[in-house]
Amino acid sequence: MVYFCDSEFWNWDSFWNSDVPTLTSCFRHSVLVFVPCAFLWIASIFNFFRDRYDRSDNFQRKNGPSPWTLLTIAKLMLTTTLILCSVAEAIYLLYEDSLPYRHITKVNYFSVGFRILTFILAIYLQIAQKREGDLNSYTLSLFWILFSLCNFFTSPFYDAISVSLDGFIDPSLFIFGVITFTVLVAEAVLSLFTDPQYNIFWDAEKDEFIMKHQPLLSRLFFSWMNRIIWHGYRNVFEVDKLDVLTPKMRTAYVHQKLQNQWVKEENRAKEMLEEDKTGVTGKKKCCQRGPSLLLAIIKALWPYLLAAAVMEFIYSFIVLLPPILLDYLITYIGNNEPTWHGYVYAFALFLAACFSTLLFVHNQNFLITASIVPRTGVDAAFYRKVLRLSSSSRSRFTVGEICNMVAVDCQWIFELIWSLNSLWSCPMRIILVIALLWQYLGIACLAGVFVMVLIMPISAKLASTSHKLQKRQMGWKDSRLRQMAEILSGIKVLKLFAWEIPFMKSISALREKEAKTLRKLAFVNGSVVFLWICAPFLVAISCFVTYVLIDEKNVLDPSTAFVSLTLFNTLRTNMATIPQLIAQLVQSRVAFKRVTDFLLSEELEEKPVDDDTAICNAVEIDGGTFCWTNGEPPFLRDIMLSVPRGSLVAVVGRVGAGKSALFSAILGEMHATEGAVRIMKGGRLAYVPQQPWIQNATVRDNILFVKPMDKSLYDATISRCCLRPDLNVLPGGDYTEIGEKGVNLSGGQKQRISIARAVYQDADIYLLDDPLSAVDSHVGAHIFHHVIGPDGVLQNKYAAERRPHCHIGNEAKEIMRIAKAIGGEGFSDVEE
Numbered sequence: 001m002v003y004f005c006d007s008e009f010w011n012w013d014s015f016w017n018s019d020v021p022t023l024t025s026c027f028r029h030s031v032l033v034f035v036p037c038a039f040l041w042i043a044s045i046f047n048f049f050r051d052r053y054d055r056s057d058n059f060q061r062k063n064g065p066s067p068w069t070l071l072t073i074a075k076l077m078l079t080t081t082l083i084l085c086s087v088a089e090a091i092y093l094l095y096e097d098s099l100p101y102r103h104i105t106k107v108n109y110f111s112v113g114f115r116i117l118t119f120i121l122a123i124y125l126q127i128a129q130k131r132e133g134d135l136n137s138y139t140l141s142l143f144w145i146l147f148s149l150c151n152f153f154t155s156p157f158y159d160a161i162s163v164s165l166d167g168f169i170d171p172s173l174f175i176f177g178v179i180t181f182t183v184l185v186a187e188a189v190l191s192l193f194t195d196p197q198y199n200i201f202w203d204a205e206k207d208e209f210i211m212k213h214q215p216l217l218s219r220l221f222f223s224w225m226n227r228i229i230w231h232g233y234r235n236v237f238e239v240d241k242l243d244v245l246t247p248k249m250r251t252a253y254v255h256q257k258l259q260n261q262w263v264k265e266e267n268r269a270k271e272m273l274e275e276d277k278t279g280v281t282g283k284k285k286c287c288q289r290g291p292s293l294l295l296a297i298i299k300a301l302w303p304y305l306l307a308a309a310v311m312e313f314i315y316s317f318i319v320l321l322p323p324i325l326l327d328y329l330i331t332y333i334g335n336n337e338p339t340w341h342g343y344v345y346a347f348a349l350f351l352a353a354c355f356s357t358l359l360f361v362h363n364q365n366f367l368i369t370a371s372i373v374p375r376t377g378v379d380a381a382f383y384r385k386v387l388r389l390s391s392s393s394r395s396r397f398t399v400g401e402i403c404n405m406v407a408v409d410c411q412w413i414f415e416l417i418w419s420l421n422s423l424w425s426c427p428m429r430i431i432l433v434i435a436l437l438w439q440y441l442g443i444a445c446l447a448g449v450f451v452m453v454l455i456m457p458i459s460a461k462l463a464s465t466s467h468k469l470q471k472r473q474m475g476w477k478d479s480r481l482r483q484m485a486e487i488l489s490g491i492k493v494l495k496l497f498a499w500e501i502p503f504m505k506s507i508s509a510l511r512e513k514e515a516k517t518l519r520k521l522a523f524v525n526g527s528v529v530f531l532w533i534c535a536p537f538l539v540a541i542s543c544f545v546t547y548v549l550i551d552e553k554n555v556l557d558p559s560t561a562f563v564s565l566t567l568f569n570t571l572r573t574n575m576a577t578i579p580q581l582i583a584q585l586v587q588s589r590v591a592f593k594r595v596t597d598f599l600l601s602e603e604l605e606e607k608p609v610d611d612d613t614a615i616c617n618a619v620e621i622d623g624g625t626f627c628w629t630n631g632e633p634p635f636l637r638d639i640m641l642s643v644p645r646g647s648l649v650a651v652v653g654r655v656g657a658g659k660s661a662l663f664s665a666i667l668g669e670m671h672a673t674e675g676a677v678r679i680m681k682g683g684r685l686a687y688v689p690q691q692p693w694i695q696n697a698t699v700r701d702n703i704l705f706v707k708p709m710d711k712s713l714y715d716a717t718i719s720r721c722c723l724r725p726d727l728n729v730l731p732g733g734d735y736t737e738i739g740e741k742g743v744n745l746s747g748g749q750k751q752r753i754s755i756a757r758a759v760y761q762d763a764d765i766y767l768l769d770d771p772l773s774a775v776d777s778h779v780g781a782h783i784f785h786h787v788i789g790p791d792g793v794l795q796n797k798y799a800a801e802r803r804p805h806c807h808i809g810n811e812a813k814e815i816m817r818i819a820k821a822i823g824g825e826g827f828s829d830v831e832e
Contacts, residue, residue, distance in 0.1 A: 005030070005107045019338050028154045029111040036147040037118040043139040044121060066130045071193060078187045079123045082180065086116045089176040096170075111154075136194045141216040144188040148181070155181040192217055220358065222365075254373050255380035257300040262381070262599070264299075265291035293596050297374045297417065304370035305420065311363040312421040316429050318359060320436065321352040323566040327440075330559045363421075371418040378410050378595065385599055391669065392629035393601040400481025405598060408474075409591035416588035422581055426574045433571045437543065440560050440567075444547035448539035452575075455535050459582065462528045467586040469521040474590060476514035483507060528579040536572030540565075602630065605668060618683065618765055619643045619666060624675035626665045634673060636661055641816070645680065646796050648788065650815045660690065663767045679765060686763035690770045692747075692754035696739035699727065703734075703756045713760060720786040720793060721756040722779050723749075747774040752783070759787060759794070766797055 005026030014022045023032075066072070090112045097104040122140060129137050152158055156177045194215045214224040231237065247253055269291040298305060329345040386402060430452075437445040487494060487503055494503060543564070547554050621641035625634045636658050643649050653659050664670050666677055667687060679685070695702050703717065718724055718734075726749055730736040736743055738753075745753075751774040758766060768788070772780040786792050 005105055017338075019340075021340065023153055026105075026107055029107045032150040032153050033111045033114060036143060036150050037114050039146060040118055040121060040139065040143040043143070044125065047139060068130065071190065072126075072130060075187065075190050076123065076126055078183050078190070079119060079126060081183050082187070083116060083119045083123070085176055085179050085183070086112055086119060089173070089180075090116065092172050092176070136191075136215060138216055138219070141188075141191040144184065144191045148184045148188045151181050151184050157181065222361070249369070249373055249376075251376050251380050254301070254377040255384070258296060258374065258377035258381060259384075261296040261300040262291070262293070265293075265296045266600075291596070291600065293378075293413075293592055293599065294416075297377070297413075300377070301370060301373055304366065304373060305417075308363060308366035308370050309421055311359055311366060312425045315356060315359040315363055316425050316432070318352060318356045319429070319570065320432055320567075321356075322349060323436065323563050323570070325349045325352060326566060327559055327563045330562065367418050367421065371414045374417055375410055375414040378413055379406065381599060382406055382410070385601070385603070388603040390602040390604050390629065390671075392632075393603070396601065397598060398478075398482045398485055400485040401478045402598070404474075404478060404481055405591075405594055408477075409595050412584070412588045412591035413595065415584050416592075419581055419584050422577060423585070426577050426581065429574045430571060433567050433574070437564060437567055440564055441543055441547045442554075444543050444550060444554075447542040447546040451538050451542050452535065455531060459528060459531060459579070462524055462531075463582045463586055466521060466524045466528070466583060467589065469517055469524060470587050470590050473514060473517040473521060474594070476510055476517060480507060480510040480514060483510065525579070525583050528582060532575050532579040535575050536568060539571065539575075540568040543568075605671070616645070617642050618645045618647075618680050620678045621665070622675050622678075624665065624677060625673045626661070626670040627673055628670060630671050635670070636665060639665070639675070648790070648794075652815060652817045660769055663687070663769055666767060683765050684761070684763040685765050685767065686758040686761050687767045688754050688758045688769060688771045690773065692750040692774075694739050694745075694750050694753065696737070696742065698732075698735050698737050699723075699730070699753060700734040702738065702753055703760050705757050705761065707761060713762070716793075717756050717760045720783070721752045721759065722782050723752055723756060726752070748776065748779065751775055752779070755783065755787065764797060766794055 005024075008024055009026045009030075011022075011024050014024070090109075093104050093108055093112060096102045122143065125137060125140060129140075154177070156174045192215050218224045325345055325348050329342070329349065332342050332345055382402070382405070389397070434445055434449060437448070483503075483506065487507070494500065544556065548556065619641065620643070621639045624636065624639035624641075626636040626639070627634045639662070641662075651659050651662065661670065665672070666679075667685065668677070700714075703714070718727065727733050730743065738745055751771060755768075755771055758768075771788075772783060775783065784792070788794055
C-alpha cells in the first residue's frame with residue numbers, strides 16, 4: 001500500500017484513540033471510493049442477468065419509454081456535471097504531477113478514474129431506465145446515497161473538522177470537492193422521488209404491481225400502503241381497487257412452476273422404486289422416499305425462500321448487537337474515553353434497533369409472500385387434480401375430505417413455509433446467545449444448557465403425542481364431514497322417513513370424539529408452551545446462581561447483570577417460539593402427508609382414447625376389457641364394437657347391464673386392461689349424461705360452455721331443444737343464474753339445457769345417455785325430430801343413445817344390446 005499511496009493505509013490510533021476521528025488519505029481515496037462504485041458495478045451485472053432470466057420466462061416489458069420529465073433531465077444534468085467535474089479533476093492532477101515540486105500518488109488517479117467510469121455507467125443506466133419505461137431504480141438510489149455518505153469523508157467539509165491537515169488546501173481540489181459533494185447530495189435527494197406515472201401499463205389496462213414504481217423510502221417504510229388504507233377507511237373497499245400482482249405471483253405461473261417440480265419428484269420416486277426392484281442400487285429400502293411436496297415447493301420457489309433466508313440470517317446477527325453495544329456504553333461511563341465514543345455507541349444502539357426492526361418487517365413481508373405463493377400453487381394443483389381423478393379416487397376421497405384438505409391442510413402448509421426459516425434461525429440465535437453468555441458468565445452458562453437439555457426429551461415426547469392426536473383428530477373430522485355430505489345429498493329421503501334424530505346422534509357422536517381429541521391436543525400443546533415459557537427463567541436463574549457460587553470473585557456488576565438480562569430476554573423470545581414451531585411442524589407434517597396422498601392418487605389416463613386415421617368407422621372397440629380401477633376384476637370384458645360414421649345407434653340392455661359403463665369406456669373414464677378404444681381422426685366427443693350437470697352460472701353460459709357466441713347457431717339450438725318457452729318465463733331470460741345458488745329448474749329443463757349445450761358444441765360424435773327420460777312425451781318428440789332423428793341437426797353425426805324410446809329405436813340404423821355385465825364376476829358382450 002505504501003507503493004500505491006505513499007503512506008500507511010490505516011492508523012487505528014489516529015482514528016479511535018484521538019479526540020477527533022481522523023482517516024488516512026489512502027483509506028479515504030481507496031476504500032471510500034471503491035465501495036460505492038463497486039456496489040453499482042456488481043448490482044448492474046446482477047440486474048443484467050436477472051433481466052435475462054425474466055426474458056427467458058417470457059416476462060418482457062411491453063410498455064414504451066417513459067417521457068423526459070423535468071426530474072429526469074435534472075438527474076441526467078447532475079450526473080453529467082459529476083463526469084465533467086471528475087474529468088477536470090483528472091486533468092488538473094496530471095498537470096500538477098508534471099510540476100517538479102508536486103507528486104500525485106497513484107491512489108488519486110485510481111480514485112478519479114474509477115469515479116469517471118462509474119458515473120458513465122450511472123448515466124447509461126439512467127438512459128436505459130427511461131428507455132425501458134421504469135420509473136425509478138433502487139440500485140441507483142442506493143448508489144447515490146452510499147456515495148454521498150462515503151464522499152463526505154473525502155470532501156473538504158471533512159477536512160475542515162479533521163486534524164490531519166498540514167495547513168494547506170489546494171484551492172482547485174477544494175472547489176472540485178465541494179462541487180462533487182454538493183451534486184452527489186442533490187442526486188441522492190432527487191433519487192428518492194419518482195417520475196409521474198406515464199405509460200406504466202403493459203396493455204391498455206393496469207397490469208403491474210404498483211409497489212414496483214414506488215420510491216426507495218416509500219418501499220422501505222411501506223408508505224405506499226397509506227393510499228390503500230385511506231381509501232378503505234373513507235370508502236367501501238372493492239377488489240378492483242387493489243393493485244394487481246406481479247406476473248411471478250400469479251396462479252398460472254406459480255402452478256406451472258410447482259407442477260413441473262412435482263412431476264420431477266414423481267419421476268425421481270419412480271426411478272428409485274425401479275432401481276430398488278431391479279437391485280441396481282444398494283440403498284436400503286428405508287432410505288427410499290416418495291415424492292416430497294415440500295421439496296417441490298422449495299425447488300419451484302427458491303428465490304423467495306432464499307431472499308427471506310438471507311434477511312433472516314442478517315437479522316439473527318443484528319438482533320444481538322444491542323446487548324453488545326449496551327456493554328460498551330456501560331463500560332464507557334466508567335472509563336476515560338473520548339467524548340465522541342459515547343455518541344457513537346448511543347447512535348449505533350439506535351441504528352441497530354431501527355435496522356433490526358426494518359429487517360424484521362421486510363423479512364415478514366418476504367415470508368408472507370413466500371408462503372402465499374406456494375399456497376396458491378397448491379390450491380391450483382388441488383383443482384387440477386380434482387378434475388383428473390379416476391373413479392376409484394373419487395370413491396376414496398369424498399367432497400368433504402377434499403374441502404377439508406383445501407381449507408385446513410393447505411393452511412398448515414402456508415404456516416409451515418412462513419415458519420420455515422425459524423426452524424434454523426431460532427436454534428442458531430439460541431447458540432449465539434449462549435456463546436455471548438459464555439463471554440460474560442463463563443462456564444456458568446453451561447448450567448443453562450443443562451436445563452435446556454433436560455427440557456428437550458420432555459418436549460420431544462409431547463410433540464410425538466401431539467402428532468398422534470393431530471392425525472386422530474383429522475380422521476374424526478373427515479368422517480364427520482363425509483357423513484354430513486351424505487346427509488345433505490340425501491336430505492329428502494332422510495326427511496321423508498323421519499331419520500333426523502338417529503343421524504343427528506351419529507353426527508354428534510363423531511363431533512364429541514373430535515372435541516375430546518381436541519381437548520387432549522390442547523392440553524398437550526399447552527404443556528409444551530408452558531414448558532418453554534418457563535425454560536428461559538429456569539435458564540437465567542441457574543446461570544446466575546451457578547456464576548455466583550462457583551467463585552467468590554464473581555460479582556454481578558452492572559455490565560454483567562444488564563447485558564446478561566438482555567441476552568436472556570433474547571433467549572426467552574426465541575425459546576418461546578420453539579413450542580409454536582413444534583406444534584406447526586407436527587400439524588404441517590400431517591397436512592403434507594394428506595395432501596401428498598391426494599396428489600398421488602390415481603388419475604384418468606392422459607390419452608385413453610386413440611384418434612386413428614386408419615379406421616373408417618366413427619368408433620371402434622376391438623376386444624376391449626375395462627375396469628373402474630387398476631388391479632380390480634374387469635367390469636366389461638371382450639367388447640367388440642364397430643360404429644359407422646353418420647349413423648344413429650341405440651344401445652339397449654337390462655338395468656345394470658353396463659350401458660352407461662360402455663359410454664364411460666368410450667369417454668376414457670374406465671381403464672382398458674385389454675384392447676383399445678379408437679375414434680376417427682380429429683373426432684370431437686359430446687356427452688349428455690342421464691343426470692344433467694349444471695354449472696352455477698347463467699343459462700347462456702351453461703349452453704355456450706366457454707365457446708364463442710354464434711347468434712344464429714345459439715338461437716337455432718334454443719328452438720330445437722324447446723327452451724324458448726322456458727326462457728320467456730325465467731326472470732332474466734337466458735341471463736338468469738341457475739344451479740345451486742340460482743333459480744331452481746325442473747329435471748326436464750335441466751336435461752334440455754344439457755342437450756342444448758352438447759348441440760351447440762357442434763361435435764362429431766354424440767353419446768346420449770337416456771336424454772329424454774326426464775322430458776314430457778311431446779317435448780321428447782320435438783327434440784327427437786329436430787335434434788336426434790334423421791331430419792335433426794345430428795343427422796350427419798354419429799349418435800349413440802342408451803335405452804331409447806320406441807320411436808327412436810325405429811329410426812336407429814343399428815340396435816346394440818348389452819347382454820351381460822356382472823361387475824367383475826362375469827363378462828359383457830355387445831350384440832348387434
